[in-house]
Amino acid sequence: SGNYTCSGFAPSSITLLTNDLILTETVHIIVLPDGCRPTNDTIWDLQWPSVPVNSTYLQPCPNGGINYVSGRAYRFCSSTGNWGPTDVTQCESYKYRNVTQQVLDSNLTISHGLYVIALLYDCTQPQTVSLLPLDLKNIVIIISTILNLLTTSLQQGRITDVKDTVIVLDVINNLLNETNLVGWQILQTINPNTAISLLLSSAESYGLYVASAINTTMSISLSRSSIVLQASNVKVTPNQADIIFPGGISDLFANASFSSSDASIDIPGALLLERANKASSVPVVNMIIKNINMFLPINTSISQLQVDSLILSSQVAVKDGGFTSLALKTRPVSIIFRINNPKNATSQYQCSFWNFTTSSWSSDGMLSPSSNGSFVQCYSTHLTSFAVLLAVAKFPDSEALTIISYIGCGISMASLLGTIIFFLTFRKQLLEKPHNFIHLNLAIALFLAFLVFVAGVETAKNNEAACKAVAALLQYFWLSAFCWMLCEGVMLYLMLILVFSTLKNKWWFFFLLGWLPPLVFVVIGLAVRSDYYVVRGNDGKTISYCWMSTAEGTIWAFAVPVILVMLANAVVLVMVLVVLFRNAKPKSDKAKLSKDNRSAVIYLIKSSIILLPVLGCTW
Secondary structure: OOOEEEEOOOHHHOEEEEOOOOOOOOOOOOOOOOEEOOEEEOOOOEEEOOEEOOEEEEEEOOOHHHHOEEOEEEEEEOOOOOEOOOEOOOOEEHHHHHHHHHHHHOOOOHHHHHHHHHHHHHHOOOOOOOOOHHHHHHHHHHHHHHHHHHHHHHHOOOOOOHHHHHHHHHHHHHHOOHHHHHHHHHHHHHOOOHHHHHHHHHHHHHHHHHHHHOOOOOEEEEEOOOEEEEEEEEEOOOOOOOEEEOOOOHHHHOOOOOOOOOEEEEEOHHHHHHHHOOOOEEEEEEEEEOOHHHOOOOOOOOOOEEEOOOEEEEEEOOOOOOOOOHHHHHOOEEEEEEOOOOOOOOEEEEEEEEEOOOOEEEOOOEEEEEEOOOEEEEEEOOOOEEEEEEEEOOOOOHHHHHHHHHHHHHHHHHHHHHHHHHHHOOHHHHOOOHHHHHHHHHHHHHHHHHHHHHHHOOHHHHOHHHHHHHHHHHHHHHHHHHHHHHHHHHHHHHHHOOOOOOHHHOHHHHHHHHHHHHHHHHHHHHHHHHHHOOEEOOOOOOEEEOOOOOHHHOOHHHHHHHHHHHHHHHHHHHHHHHHHHHHHOOOOOHHHHHHHHHHHHHHHHHHHHHHHHHOOOOO
């Protein structure tokens, strides 16, 4: 035993003092820290003194003595004696705030606006610490406002020399410097998506301004550490060639921190003709942007998704109401990205574009990517800012899914074949009892659909005519299966509701209803959209599989009749279940009423389970 005293500021500096020379017992000491130690914040270049636990320390914002910053930086000391992150979300430089207010409130001229941009260029030069989050927001608002002024002036026929506006791109490049990464990340927590999305939009607006302001046949290339821009006012010709950017021009990347092989795009010449709309020229701008991909957030249900490439932005102006994207439906734009993290067995790529309306990544209009390991090729039916997202998650192996599909189809075919043989044993009663006739034909339609699928959906891909035939047969037999499900519903309706109708004995009525309507849909589909009875790959030539394409609405020739059958049978199912419920509930005295109701409900559930798949409602 003894008297013990603990001394020290934090657990790592505690010393155990005792009056005994020898400790003859084990002493367990729980030490609660008095506070957080003094530390140097290298991110914001701030010194934090020692403070007690569960307390917040406030001090002047970073660069307060230079830029006259309002607000306070603060940091919380937790109960465990550990510092939390430095919070600078209340810090804002007076000069940026005041200039932003002036730009938004005053009748700003272009010359004054470009003077403001020149001042911003000096203020945004990369430093040892990041620009403050609210300062980044204000600077982006200033840039966007001045670009809107330039664009409006251009539309009114007042053109500012492009050489005088290059300073705009320089400021954007300064904001994208890696030293500002922490500032952008904090800004995302207080102003999600808005500022960084506005910065990307401003970069696109500036590029389109440059392309529209220069003379025909001219081309301007600007290279900065984080941005490479090439703008042209392309003179279109009847046999307009594709625009390929960067097209192997290595000098274009002289000042960039990335190379010409990191991203490229091939814009079809047909799109330029379409956008020009009989005009002699059309503005085209292409940009590759670095670092901004680290700031744009990921809003998706796929876990562990990250931007895994540079951002490539491409725009072709629309002249005098020209069409916007019809040419790209025939031949999409091709974009190739070098991947930062080559694909492995537990990853999958997703070609995406930045949607300025929703401020999030989207894959609408993007076709399935192809990859050779280090590069991913994407196809798009529109132009905007593109990137490749990498999903680091385990996805099912396509070969394994194919094997499982064939095994499942084989089991289904064997069961259907047994059903067909069973009903054929009652062949003398098939016409006398049409409900068995309906069961038999439903089984035949399903069996033939599975048979065509197994035999032809993969093997016919090498022959386009055979592939179209397989797609047409699949459409016919699957629609026939649904029509026979409709026959099942009609028969139930006649047997349980219209009990005195003689139509339920007319086997030929059901034969026509089951096999004739699908033939009408197939003939119409082939006559109108025969070219879309195959699904092609990203190159528009290779056949991926034999089925109806979603292009030009061809798939609706299958979907519409299926939906109508399911709706009709759903109505029949409800009517049949009402009749079954009434018949299953016997008339009894009040004491037995509750028990009878429960029995009726159980009977109803069992009937529903049996009828749902027969009527096709489970689809």
